[in-house]
């Protein structure tokens with residue numbers, strides 16, 4: 001058999017997504033006799049747990065988004081393909097992806113789908129324009145622009161003698177870990193970082209409101225840690241509004257309805273949505289073809305070995321699955337992807353199937369502010385500095401890339417020991433480009449010109465050659481600087 005034939009005969013694994021499931025699944029196959037193609041709609045692996053620090057100016061986007069090509073550069077059996085997966089054909093065993101209108105169909109022998117989840121607005125998707133969620137780098141940068149922009153607009157308004165309180169009101173919807181972390185950081189930003197930077201406004205008077213329909217903050221952490229977190233938030237100046245359901249959001253604020261029927265309007269220019277998740281629509285696509293059930297959040301029911309019912313060659317992992325009430329956390333995706341990779345490898349080596357997938361819970365933590373966090377590991381509960389130090393160690397350990405760990409540590413030193421933020425840059429693009437793109441029917445695709453016909457390229461070449469010849473002639477004839485006429 002020739003070398004080429006040998007290469008063609010290798011088992012083909014396609015991995016959808018470059019998040020925790022996708023990247024860790026691909027890496028776990030590095031020693032297997034397979035060729036892996038990782039198809040993802042971004043060129044990076046995003047460390048979502050630190051998105052809030054990009055939004056609030058502590059970290060740069062590069063520090064939490066390692067380029068997947070660089071991460072996988074040394075893994076010779078893996079290749080990366082940029083594209084949004086738009087179709088998976090379970091019978092033909094192909095994955096179809098698109099980027100800027102260019103389509104690619106990749107065949108597979110085994111498939112790992114790890115496309116994650118997005119923000120859910122509970123059927124009110126129009127809220128998204130006024131209250132972005134926090135799932136991507138685009139989200140975090142837009143929020144950074146909106147948050148720092150609100151202080152700038154307030155300064156401008158104050159300098160003109162206008163009222164500023166609405167501009168200095170920040171509302172975070174959702175009191176889960178993301179909402180708590182975000183609200184805590186905005187409060188520290190307003191009260192600690194920016195308080196000497198402005199001349200017309202007092203940033204310490206900024207109002208930071210954390211709203212949730214639930215009766216407590218951080219419900220998965222239990223009542224006592226939830227209470228501790230709430231008290232810590234209040235100490236750093238966050239107003240916690242519980243039992244308050246958001247019923248409307250517009251450009252200038254939002255409306256909440258309390259359990260007793262009372263409604264309240266909160267005027268605010270910067271609103272952040274951190275409530276609710278919706279599994280990736282690829283789950284629905286797989287469910288339609290396989291008959292697998294979907295839960296209310298669009299998560300797909302999988303077998304105990306993470307395979308799709310009726311399709312043992314297809315694994316679904318991470319935030320997309322509904323199995324044994326597993327939480328939507330990074331470790332579920334990482335452990336699931338490693339399990340799927342091991343199963344694929346074992347099958348090729350003729351090994352018996354593994355026992356059903358079992359998630360090992362390594363614990364949860366949420367940061368409230370500097371030196372304040374809550375942590376839960378099994379029955380063990382802790383809050384305060386110890387929890388914060390544990391958070392620091394765990395996040396450094398899991399952040400992808402050595403250089404990112406070093407720079408993140410430096411930036412945390414600057415922000416937590418000092419009071420500065422290294423990444424306060426904001427641009428018009430951050431705030432408005434996505435909205436502008438959204439108004440184009442085909443999005444970014446509409447901005448890409450059709451390929452120039454060959455003759456148009458040649459015309460341009462002649463034009464450039466003539467221009468270069470004229471430049472050279474002018475220099476050689478000493479005609480530069482000579483007055484004409």
Ligand SMILES: Cc1cc2nc3c(=O)[nH]c(=O)nc-3n(C[C@H](O)[C@H](O)[C@H](O)COP(=O)(O)OP(=O)(O)OC[C@H]3O[C@@H](n4cnc5c(N)ncnc54)[C@H](O)[C@@H]3O)c2cc1C
Nearest residue numbers: 017018019020021041049085115116318319328329330333
């Ligand atoms: C703000 C925030 C904070 C969080 N904090 C924590 C925390 O502190 N601890 C914790 O354990 N968990 C945390 N989580 C949850 C954790 O990040 C997720 O559980 C984890 O990322 C799930 O991994 P996944 O692989 O299923 O999905 P993801 O990591 O979301 O990866 C999905 C991948 O699929 C790609 N993709 C999506 N659709 C397509 C498509 N159609 N075609 C191609 N590619 C596609 C995406 O670009 C991405 O690369 C947090 C999440 C968020 C949003």
